[in-house]
Amino acid sequence: MIPAISVLTNTPIPTNLTVISCPKSQKPPSKNPQNLNQTLKYLTKSGNLDEAIRLIESSPSKFTDPETYSQLLHSCISQKSLHHGQRVYKQLLKQEYSEKFLENHNLKGKLITLFSVCGELDEARIIFENAVENEGVPESVWVAMAIGYSKNGFLREALLVYVEMLWNCMEPGNFAFSTALKACADLRELWVGRGVHAQVVKSSEGPDQVVNNGLLRLYTQCECFNEVLKVFDQMPERNVASWNSLISGFVKEDKLGEALDVFRRMQREGMGFSWVTLTTILPICARVTALLSGKEIHAQIVKSARRPDVLVLNSLVDMYVKCGVVDYGRRLFDGMRSKDLTSWNTMLTGYAINGYMRVAMDLFNEMASCGIRPDDVTFIALLSGCSHAGLTEDGQKLFHRMEMDFGVSPSLEHYACLVDMLGRAGRIDAALVVVKNMPMKTSGSIWGSLLNSCRLHNEVPLAEAIANRLFELEPYNPGNYVMLSNIYANAGMWDSVNMVREMMQTRRIRKEAGCSWIQVKNKIHSFVAGGGFEFRNSDEYKKIWNKLREAMEEFGYIPNTDVVLHDVNEETKAMWVCGHSERLATVFSLIHTAAGMPIRITKNLRVCVDCHSWIKIVSRVTGRVIVLRDTNRFHHFKEGACSCNDYW
DNA sequence: ATAGGGTTAG
Numbered sequence: 001m002i003p004a005i006s007v008l009t010n011t012p013i014p015t016n017l018t019v020i021s022c023p024k025s026q027k028p029p030s031k032n033p034q035n036l037n038q039t040l041k042y043l044t045k046s047g048n049l050d051e052a053i054r055l056i057e058s059s060p061s062k063f064t065d066p067e068t069y070s071q072l073l074h075s076c077i078s079q080k081s082l083h084h085g086q087r088v089y090k091q092l093l094k095q096e097y098s099e100k101f102l103e104n105h106n107l108k109g110k111l112i113t114l115f116s117v118c119g120e121l122d123e124a125r126i127i128f129e130n131a132v133e134n135e136g137v138p139e140s141v142w143v144a145m146a147i148g149y150s151k152n153g154f155l156r157e158a159l160l161v162y163v164e165m166l167w168n169c170m171e172p173g174n175f176a177f178s179t180a181l182k183a184c185a186d187l188r189e190l191w192v193g194r195g196v197h198a199q200v201v202k203s204s205e206g207p208d209q210v211v212n213n214g215l216l217r218l219y220t221q222c223e224c225f226n227e228v229l230k231v232f233d234q235m236p237e238r239n240v241a242s243w244n245s246l247i248s249g250f251v252k253e254d255k256l257g258e259a260l261d262v263f264r265r266m267q268r269e270g271m272g273f274s275w276v277t278l279t280t281i282l283p284i285c286a287r288v289t290a291l292l293s294g295k296e297i298h299a300q301i302v303k304s305a306r307r308p309d310v311l312v313l314n315s316l317v318d319m320y321v322k323c324g325v326v327d328y329g330r331r332l333f334d335g336m337r338s339k340d341l342t343s344w345n346t347m348l349t350g351y352a353i354n355g356y357m358r359v360a361m362d363l364f365n366e367m368a369s370c371g372i373r374p375d376d377v378t379f380i381a382l383l384s385g386c387s388h389a390g391l392t393e394d395g396q397k398l399f400h401r402m403e404m405d406f407g408v409s410p411s412l413e414h415y416a417c418l419v420d421m422l423g424r425a426g427r428i429d430a431a432l433v434v435v436k437n438m439p440m441k442t443s444g445s446i447w448g449s450l451l452n453s454c455r456l457h458n459e460v461p462l463a464e465a466i467a468n469r470l471f472e473l474e475p476y477n478p479g480n481y482v483m484l485s486n487i488y489a490n491a492g493m494w495d496s497v498n499m500v501r502e503m504m505q506t507r508r509i510r511k512e513a514g515c516s517w518i519q520v521k522n523k524i525h526s527f528v529a530g531g532g533f534e535f536r537n538s539d540e541y542k543k544i545w546n547k548l549r550e551a552m553e554e555f556g557y558i559p560n561t562d563v564v565l566h567d568v569n570e571e572t573k574a575m576w577v578c579g580h581s582e583r584l585a586t587v588f589s590l591i592h593t594a595a596g597m598p599i600r601i602t603k604n605l606r607v608c609v610d611c612h613s614w615i616k617i618v619s620r621v622t623g624r625v626i627v628l629r630d631t632n633r634f635h636h637f638k639e640g641a642c643s644c645n646d647y648w
Numbered sequence: 649a650t651a652g653g654g655t656t657a658g
């Protein structure tokens with residue numbers, strides 16, 4: 001073993017001594033200032049602050065070069081060492097009346113940064129105010145103060161520093177602009193941000209790339225999409241961050257296809273991507289269940305030499321579980337070197353939405369034994385999972401343990417899960433008690449889930465009362481009207497069904513069109529209920545459809561046309577049900593994917609009862625696994641059964 | 649160290 005060498009004494013020192021030191025009584029080896037300065041430089045550079053500062057303290061008069069102190073402060077800042085910084089500051093004060101130090105703004109800026117990164121904003125402020133009393137203070141001093149506030153989360157104070165700058169008749173430059181813009185973006189202060197933008201335009205300097213990126217971020221955060229496009233187009237140069245902002249802009253506008261196009265364009269133009277790019281793109285794949293695209297990105301990650309960070313891996317796991325490939329998500333999850341709370345929450349959510357609640361609970365226990373503290377998101381995942389899986393007892397237990405054992409106080413969403421869980425289990429009265437005793441105001445979603453429970457348990461009068469309440473709360477949500485008419489239809493109350501339909505007509509509320517989509521090769525194919533005429537008239541469609549129909553008859557399938565809420569004859573109703581988007585998507589997949597391959601369909605609404613039983617039979621006669629993703633859960637159809645156990 | 653983009657959730 002190589003013994004540690006004390007730099008000052010050049011003699012081996014015992015390794016069990018943790019502090020490499022030169023006792024105060026012991027003089028440094030050389031009295032030559034040149035060497036002393038070199039020694040100090042070496043110590044500073046190698047991060048041995050303690051010894052460096054001690055050297056200055058032992059002979060302050062020998063160190064009169066501001067650059068020395070600047071370097072020392074730099075080290076203190078990067079080590080965030082308040083203790084060392086204060087000692088350097090003390091030495092600096094001794095030099096204060098020397099001319100070289102009196103007007104040294106660079107050192108003042110560094111001191112401001114030092115105290116800011118150590119969280120001592122009051123101290124930083126004193127130095128700042130002292131500094132700006134003088135004339136000719138450079139922008140950097142103001143910027144240092146503003147960044148200090150920003151990094152400590154005081155965004156408004158940071159903006160105020162910028163304003164103070166203007167009061168002092170300073171002309172802000174690009175550094176000031178970028179700091180101010182970042183604060184505005186994080187605060188969503190659009191109008192202050194626009195003011196800064198105006199000054200950017202007026203500025204003699206001309207915006208650099210950082211400022212332009214700041215503008216992009218301001219406008220994406222504030223959802224001013226036109227401005228995003230304008231700034232992006234006008235930028236002379238763009239880097240990866242600029243492109244990423246553009247992608248987030250499209251995502252915020254819900255223009256997912258365009259966002260993907262931007263990603264492709266980026267690749268074509270040789271811009272490449274960063275981890276941030278992928279953490280913006282992967283959630284898109286997750287949302288539209290574009291498993292193939294998601295896998296492609298996974299391949300890119302594997303191919304690139306760099307190790308992906310936690311955020312990339314989290315979104316990758318999320319993409320897989322949202323595409324219904326939970327076991328693969330788990331494999332990635334297990335392989336992650338450093339997991340954060342989001343990783344655990346993502347995996348738990350994955351199990352929950354796919355209906356694997358037992359595994360989810362096991363993983364939750366494992367989480368606790370790893371010393372990870374669950375948060376509100378963790379419990380939303382678990383509670384909603386229990387609710388969908390019909391695990392009422394476990395869910396209730398969890399709800400109570402949440403606060404008692406984990407210190408997470410239930411929010412409105414948690415109560416919504418509890419209400420949903422009780423209602424689904426047929427205990428609507430108990431659910432209502434919870435609603436009554438909740439410490440917060442109820443929401444539309446809570447009444448909506450109660451209405452759904454009434455549908456599941458055919459509670460017509462209660463449903464009417466709840467629906468009336470809902471129509472007041474959210475008069476323009478078509479889902480509530482549709483749910484109520486389904487309830488009436490189930491009970492055979494066709495007059496009431498008509499009444500609801502008339503109500504919708506007078507209020508000009510239109511039922512959202514059912515839409516399903518699938519990815520085949522590189523394309524996403526979407527189907528709208530009642531549409532796809534060309535496809536439905538094709539020979540390949542008819543061939544498969546007729547084959548299926550024969551099989552259906554064999555399995556005694558009779559179309560359940562109650563879901564059709566219009567007053568038309570039975571034949572038309574049957575035709576309409578058969579035109580539901582998930583069926584079109586299913587037939588399309590059967591034609592265009594290889595036998596035995598799983599089929600993954602995503603739908604914008606809940607599956608209707610009839611399609612659910614139809615797909616069950618399809619899975620049986622074709623031997624295919626069909627994964628249907630609903631608005632709120634997954635249905636894994638296999639060999640004639642569904643993972644939801646017909647409970648959703 | 650004068651700055652820049654991002655993941656989970658009825």
